[in-house]
Amino acid sequence: MTLGGFILFALFVLAHLVFVLRVMNVVQWVHLGQGELQWGDARRRARDLLVKGFGQSLVLRKPSGIFHALIFWGFFVLTVGTIEGLIKGMLPAFSLSFLGPLYPALNTLQEIFAVLVMVSLAAALYRRFVIRPKRLEGPLSHQLDAVVIIGLIALLITAYFGMEVVEPRPGFTPVADALRALTLGDGEAPGMAYAAFSWTHNLVVLAFLMYIPFSKHLHVITALPNLFFREERVRGRINRLNLEDENSESFGVVRITDYTKKELLDLAACTECGRCQEACPAYNTGKPLSPKKVVLDLKEHLFEHGPRIARDPASAPPLFPDVISADVLWSCTTCFACEEVCPVEIQPMSKLLGIRQAQVLMEGEFPEEAQNTLRNVEGQSNPWNLPQQERGHWAEGLGIPTLAENAEVEYLFFTGCAGAYDQRYVKVAQALTKLLQHAGVSFGILGNEECCTGDAAKRIGNDYLAQELAQTNVDTMNGYGVRKVITACPHCFNAIKNEFPQYGGEFEVMHHTELIADLIRLGKLKPDTAKAGTTTYHDSCYLARYNGVDAAPREALAAAGASVTEMPRHGKDGFCCGAGGGRMWMEERIGTNVNQNRAQEALATGADTIATACPFCLTMMTDGVSKEGRADTVQVRDVAEILADLL
Amino acid sequence: MKIAVLVKRVPDTASVFKVAPDEKSVVTDGLKYIISPYDEHAAEEAIKIQEAGGAEIVVISLGGDDCQETMRTVMAMGADRGVLVSVPAGLSIGAHGVAQALAAAVKREAPDLVLAGKQAVDDDASQVPERVAELLDLPHASVVSKLELADGKALVDREIEGGKYRIELPLPAVVTIEKGINTPRYPKLPNIMKAKKKPLDTVTLEDLGLSADAVKNQAEVTKVASPRTDRRNQIVGGDTADAVKEVVRLLRDEEKAL
Amino acid sequence: MSVLVLLEQRGELKPCALEAASAARDIAAAAGMPLNAVYIGQSLEGQEGKLAGYGIAKVYAYEHASLSHYSNDAYVPIVRDVARELDAKVIIGSATALGKELCASVAARLGVELAQDAIGAAWAGGLVAKKPLYAGKVLADVTIQSVPAMVSLRPNSVQAAPQDGPAPEIEKRAMPEVSLRSVLKETAEATAGKVELTEAKIVVSGGRGVGGPENWHIIENLAEAMGAAVGASRAVVDAGWVHHALQVGQTGKVVSPDIYVACGISGAIQHQAGMRTSKIIVAINKDPNANIFKLCDYGIVGDLFEVCPALAEEVRKVRA
Structure with a gap:
């Protein structure tokens, strides 16, 4: 082994040490949670891992997800070359050429993905700093994080091409060939060129390895396990607490350690993509709640206090109100959009519900209007x-x-x-x-x-x-x-x-x-379709998103002869009316009103009837339309009313 | 400091009250029972005192076994124990008798302060706490919207029509509580659980040295009637001037409300 | 044997004292007993004339500067002793904040029953009081067997109807020696003007129909004419026309005044939850199909910009 090889080996060991120690820390902090990570039902877990993980099916629900998928797949493809490069750095004679005909094929694939990843990186930069979607907003540290990562990968790919240019490996590599023609022509590369690219490549890889677990790119390690360990659950069910348990002194989530291990793994798995935030009715109307921020705040809290809690579990500080404030906690409409859209199946809403349970059951502290409502429910x-x-x-x-x-x-x-x-x-x-x-x-x-x-x-x-x-x-x-x-x-x-x-x-x-x-399908209802007008249908979260009922109301409206103009956010991607999660019974004092936001969207369709299928939606949309001063021209009616009029 | 809180179990006035066939009582089927809201404010006030400076709170009620549930809600708020003056079902006791029984129960506890709601929202008798005070020869103040304790004295704001009195009472004293004084807390689940295990003693009238005859009700309800169950839904027609005149006439002469 | 009426004063005799005297006169006549009265206060001088026509034989007047304000320690023994002295069979007081305390205390001292806050009382071989139960949802006849039978009458529930007759004889009594345990430190008048929403006897509320904050004075004007507190629907509060403190409804205040006037309010259930226990509901709305008309006692279908000022004027006229 050369001196350079030895130095690289030492750095290799150091980087892995740093990486492993940090990951062990994270594992330890995740294990501060309740219960155990479950391995049972392996077939489902494996399928999730394949389809949602390696297949990137959830990421690809958004068009921009293609860039992530390419980088993700590229990561695996390029890792082959990365490993080769690392070993070669330590043992210069090393090559994967023993793979035979597979070797040129792999090299070809690497070049394809190197190009695709470069394009994707450019797209990512363009999105983050030119298009600047709100969901990618964050503090400077998050932006720096993104730049560092994108920069490191770009540097890695650059070094990869450098190495390819100087010392081509077998395979169909037109880009490297073109670059070579462009830079070297027929000449020779300077003697140190390969070493320079190789060192750059290897140092970047090791830097990346050390950087990952300290950055948002921790998700590279945690996202796949998070998909694997996902618990099967009934959508729309909040598991009943065991209130009979005489030994239980605490209900709901008071401290970070009251979450389950899986819930804590959730925190470590966040990619900061902000899709949850983009879908959140509270965030979109100026409330201090962003599901992304909820997850990141809890993550920061866990990582900050984790070491101390690991030594002394009793030292875990309460989450409310320092980590999750009252305004954040009570702004949630439980519309489920955040959990629906998360590409790695994190459950931000459920995190808040646990804290709500603690605030109500343990502290008796929650918005007074909601207290009145619950007293009423208790009474009558x-x-x-x-x-x-x-x-x-x-x-x-x-x-x-x-x-x-x-x-x-x-x-x-x-x-x-x-x-x-x-x-x-x-x-x-x-x-x-x-x-x-x-x-x-x-x-x-x-x-x-x-x-x-x-x-x-x-x-x-x-x-x-x-x-x-x-x-x-x-x-x-x-x-x-x-x-x-x-x-x-x-x-x-x-x-x-x-x-x-x-x-x-x-x-x-x-x-x-x-x-x-x-x-209607059975012919038992035959609406007279002559009287129908233009309609838009507002989906109830608890119907469409939670329970997948979005076709039936539209079928009914269509049978009524109504031409249904869809709002941009509809079906499972519908936008909440603002009344779920008990919000119906609380004042909305911060930001703009959710129902007004939604009413504006509905009115923009130009429909003269807004159809609903939920009493809360009906109230909220009616109020929203009134606030917009359109109550005289636009009706808000339940699907049943529209149909009953046509008999 | 020891505080006695007098509470009564009453039907929720949000319920519908129907006259029973005997025309002397109301139908109790389907009624939900709660702690009388003013008593809940009294309990909250006691607990605030407890939180501020420490106090033993004993909740005292009179009635059947189902009163225990009401008393437990006060214990869930923070009261330490309870004394239920148990009376046989079917025995009709008037305010005079109730006050005698409660006074005897209070006397055994010898509290520094007795708190109760200004009235119970079932019979709206509005007199039992005052009677208890008089029977025990204690100073008292009614309809109190603010209560401060210092140097063995209670300083209270007592609401009167169009104003208030600020009165200083030496302890022990009896104070009845008006609604605006506080917001009763939402009970915490662990406290509801704990309340189930707090001591609740039951005493009989005999234990208190009272005969059924001594507490017999001498103010029997001999007839009940529903004043009006539904809204009138009367649209007053005519031009604005006529309609307005008619509405004012209805409010003033018919309803005697204006 | 006597019927005894307690004449409540606040500086001057209160109107409810005369209402009680009126009821007492009829009871005394039916029972065939003389009617006497107790007055406790600073001075009855110059007010004797007001007591003419109620058939009061004698007023036992305990006059002293220290008696100008109510005190249990001072008032209760006086009434108890006069009742015993006269062998009173019926005692009638007023169901005011202070009157109820006095009656309850006297009843305890005499060991008798008391029908508090009655809206009527009559003699039918014994005293029968009519009083509301369950927040006014039921009216009960209470027959009082203990003697003296005591009742306190809710102000404004009987009319003070003097007949021809002489002013009563006034017998001035010396104030008995009492040691005052409770001390009145201060009296305060309620701040004039704005009436607190939850305690108001009348509430006038405005809804979206008011159109905008620039028209809110219409609601305030009507409220002022009626001596009412101002309320608002959620829509109005949401729109920022008025402060949240005025909101009546599920997430605002729950009110149950004697009269609730809803102006330009559609009557959504969220609003209903805050006002449905009002005794009388008056609705003003231009939409004859508005829900509020299903909830109201009296409704005017019309433009509130016309109806409210007209109503205010009419109320001012009849009150003048």
């Missing part, structure tokens, strides 16, 4: 404190049996608080009744026996109250042998479908737009 089982004894009043004279009167009906129509009490939404419940009766559907209601499903309580963080409400409903429904349920509210729908099974309630649930679409 609806958010407005209207009498429980009048819950069934809306249906008087409509000929709908209660299950107490007739439990033999096919469907339970779970009316929901809004359908029962909100005079505006009572009209929707009645319109749906008209449709169902017209189609000859056999259904009944619980009347005064129905309770709030606990959706708002659950998402505000009061699991105690939510469990009580869910259990009461499940017991009542099981008592009548209910099997099929229709709801006119996506929040009831989500709770019954996804939460109630935790309480022994297994029901087949349909949102009213699904049933309407079915009835």
